[in-house]
Amino acid sequence: MNANSHFSAARIRGFGTTIFAEYTALAEEHGAVNLGQGFPNFPAPDFVKEAARDAVAADQNQYTRYGGHSALVQALAAQAEIDLGRSIDPWTEIQITSGATASLFAACQAFLDPGDEVILFEPFYDAYPVDVTMAGGVPRFVPLHPQADGDWRYDPDELRTAFSPRTKLVFLNTPHNPTGKVFTRPELEEIAGLCQAYDALVVADEVYERMIFDGRTMGRIATIPGMWERTISIGSAGKSFSVTGWKIGWSIGPSPLIAAIRSVSQWMVFSVATPLQAAVAQAVSLAPSAGYYEELASMYQAKRDRMGEILDAANLKPLTPDATYFTIADTSAYHFTDDDAFCRWLTAKIGVNAIPPSAFYSSAHKGLARHLARFCFCKTDETLDAAAERLQQLSRAGG
Ligand SMILES: Cc1ncc(COP(=O)(O)O)c(C=O)c1O
Known part of the structure; x- marks a missing residue:
């Protein structure tokens, strides 16, 4: 399905369906174990579900404050004071949105004029370029390159040359989907310095903030001197509490920026x-x-390790993530022409569904993903075991 009817507005023509819809349908057609889309297939925590039941029973069922339910913005402000090391005004410095997705969309509508440029690291979360172009902005892509040590890094020269006097926004996703990279403090400082030099804002997509492994911690760009004033930090209850279907997300930032996001959101x-916001509170x-x-974090770290063993045994070299619930694997042992061909084959013939990461690159850079596949490990141990069993066919094939 695409949006190409003659009634469609020019700005949305050419937007296809997301790669997740396409590959979920493919997984269903072939009865494949679905390690494609990033949603937990295990139950949400009881204390979260009980809070939702209580909120509905207590008749918290009507419209709430459009900036966000009072209890939720107060709870988030208390948490953000710890994370950001500053005092946060729940009423003017937080906006609740329909998932992180709507915070991202609102930020583009709120801050971009036609022709404004936006820096996107590749691979990117697939909504970013769409949000930018729907607002009339122009994406400027900066690839992250996989390193021998498993980390992914941008080339500082490529980053510097992507900035221009038209740069208005930088999308910074840390921890990063799909690489599992946690941007280092020196990297954040370098990005912050460029944002200050070019008077650009940062949209810090931090939805994986609670899934960081091996005792690591994440740096937050909003804590760098001079950056609070120009940063929107975005979070998601869907990720942190395994309730992706609830679509409760938030933007946190200085009141003039939050006022702009609020005006789009309203x-x-x-x-x-309302009841889901009360439950998340x-x-x-x-x-x-x-x-x-x-x-x-420790549950996901164990699943990350299991995913790594499964991929290794199948001759699919895992690029071990430091965070998130995705592992990128190097598929070059199998000599496919591109990642889409590999992932289609894996789904149809081996019965395991993975996502081709070229969907997360601009057309000029899709080749960088040719030998990569993204596997999602926010799945039950039984699902991971079922994938392991099917992938044994690959170890026998030898690669
Ligand atoms: C990097 C990133 N940002 C935003 C989202 C969307 O979050 P939500 O489900 O809260 O809209 C996702 C979901 O996969 C994501 O991976």
Whole structure:
């Protein structure tokens, strides 16, 4: 399906369906184990579900404050004060949106004029270039290159030359989907310096902030001197509490920037599901003292390690992620012409669904993903075992 009817506005013509819709259909057609789309296939935590049931029963069922449910913005402000090391005004410095997705869209509508340029690191989350072009902006792509040590790095010269006097926004996704990269403090400082030199804003997409492994911590660009004033930090309850279907996300930043995002959000959705916001408020308040975030990270770290073993055994070299719930594997042992051909074959013939990362590159750079595949490990141990069993056919094939 694409949006190419003669009724369609020019700006949306050519937007196809997302790669996830295409590959989910392919997985269903072939009865494949689905390691494609990033959603947990295990139950959400009981304390989160109970909070939602309680909120519905307590009749928190009408429109709420359009900036966000009072309990939720207060809970997020308390958490953000710890994460960002500054005091946060829940009423003017936080906006609740329909998932992180709507924060990203609203930021582009709020800050881009036609012809404004936006820096996107590749591979990118697939909504970014669409959000930018729908707002009339122009993406400027900066590839992350995989290194021998498993890290992904940008070339500082490529980054510098991507900036111009028209640069208005930088999308910074850390921890990064799909590479699992956590941007280092020196990298954040370099990006911050360029943003200040070119008077650009940062959209810091931090939805994987609670899934970081091996005792690492993440740096937050908003904490770099001079950056709070020009950064919107975005989070998602869907990721942190395994409730992707709830679509509760948020933007945190200085009040003039949040006011601009709010003005888009109020006309797009007005307000977001009240009882689910009440439930997320409870979850955000209870999570730290319950040790919930540590448990989440250690569960995903164990799944990351299992995914690595499974891929290794199948001669698919994992580029071990430091965070998130995705592993990119190097498929070059199998000599396919490109990543789409490999992932289609893997789904149809081996019965395991992975996503071709070229979907996350601009057309000029798709070749960089030719020998890569993205596997998602936010799945039950049974699902991972089923994938392991099917992938054994590959180890026998030898690659
Ligand atoms: C990097 C990134 N940003 C944003 C989102 C969207 O988050 P939400 O489901 O809260 O809209 C995702 C979901 O996969 C993501 O990976």
